[in-house]
Amino acid sequence: MTRSSVAVPDSSPAPDLSSVASAPGASKPDPILCVKQFRKSFGAFTAADVDYLEIQRHAITALIGPNGAGKTTLFNLITGFETADQGSCLFNEHEISNLRNWQIARKGIVRTFQHTRALTKLTVLENMLLAAPRQYGEKLLRSCGWKWRGQDASNTGKAMDLLDRFSLAHMADEYAGTLSGGQRKLLEMARALMAEPELIMLDEPLAGVNPVLGEAILEHIKDVCAGGTTVLFVEHDMPAVQAISDWVVCMAEGIVIAEGTHAEVGQNPLVLEAYLGGSVPRGTVSVSDSESESQTSAEEPEPAASQATSGNQKQQES
Ligand SMILES: Nc1ncnc2c1ncn2[C@@H]1O[C@H](COP(=O)(O)OP(=O)(O)OP(=O)(O)O)[C@@H](O)[C@H]1O
Ligand SMILES: [Mg+2]
Numbered sequence: 607m608t609r610s611s612v613a614v615p616d617s618s619p620a621p622d623l624s625s626v627a628s629a630p631g632a633s634k635p636d637p638i639l640c641v642k643q644f645r646k647s648f649g650a651f652t653a654a655d656v657d658y659l660e661i662q663r664h665a666i667t668a669l670i671g672p673n674g675a676g677k678t679t680l681f682n683l684i685t686g687f688e689t690a691d692q693g694s695c696l697f698n699e700h701e702i703s704n705l706r707n708w709q710i711a712r713k714g715i716v717r718t719f720q721h722t723r724a725l726t727k728l729t730v731l732e733n734m735l736l737a738a739p740r741q742y743g744e745k746l747l748r749s750c751g752w753k754w755r756g757q758d759a760s761n762t763g764k765a766m767d768l769l770d771r772f773s774l775a776h777m778a779d780e781y782a783g784t785l786s787g788g789q790r791k792l793l794e795m796a797r798a799l800m801a802e803p804e805l806i807m808l809d810e811p812l813a814g815v816n817p818v819l820g821e822a823i824l825e826h827i828k829d830v831c832a833g834g835t836t837v838l839f840v841e842h843d844m845p846a847v848q849a850i851s852d853w854v855v856c857m858a859e860g861i862v863i864a865e866g867t868h869a870e871v872g873q874n875p876l877v878l879e880a881y882l883g884g885s886v887p888r889g890t891v892s893v894s895d896s897e898s899e900s901q902t903s904a905e906e907p908e909p910a911a912s913q914a915t916s917g918n919q920k921q922q923e924s
Pocket of ligand 1 (some may be wrong): 653
């Protein structure tokens, strides 16, 4: 199998956010993404109502908040999987809120899903090739049962390099359905990187992942950022958030209630209240706690088309 040179790119310096105010809506030195008055309601219920939020380029930003806070909804709005009722989203200063999800992906924002979406009846490698930009994805999707024969050496090489990097190369020819929940999370991240995004958005990358694999995923996230890709990730596991985040944004009831470093946000009374008012105070959640809590979702069969599984639904599943 042909290998190409998908590099683990050179390290970029971590951005200096020391002068950024620890307050919702704080301006950043070099925002890659800027959300303004972004709102989404389902009937009378407002799931997301973000007044103003900037995401710093080349940083790792964690989006935290209790179940049902609106984190996934905000991801869906930014990436075009839901349409906002109102508001604006600028990516590299260009409006993207009017674009479809595939157009946003082509602009350079790629996301993963809270409930993994690996195509179980395709092989791991085929899943990767499907994500290659402007390639055979749609054709492959349309032709169920069609066997990939490896015509595109460049994409195949790139895919194999990424699988190698994510310790999945030995599974390349296995059906994705045979992967464990943790391996599917790895596949999702590797697949997202096939598109060489400028911004990668990971919705609960550690959910359902055992502690060892969890550590590996955290290292991958740091590597991805060091390689120049901006990372925005949703996570409930506070030690993980603390370990890798340059900046933390906390949502509750659809609103951004706090921003700052992990330490600043962790001491914010509004944040403590939001968590203590919810089901579980999760400041002490560990990777292993996260694993048991999310086991159901990770090990369940191919998740439903509705990736926008709600907090309430998730609580019911657990
Ligand atoms: N398609 C939908 N229809 C109706 N309500 C929805 C829909 N999507 C989300 N919601 C509701 O919006 C709220 C926010 O959901 P969202 O999934 O964004 O929360 P979250 O912060 O990602 O939670 P979790 O941490 O549990 O994943 C929840 O109360 C949820 O029930
Ligand atoms: Mg969610």
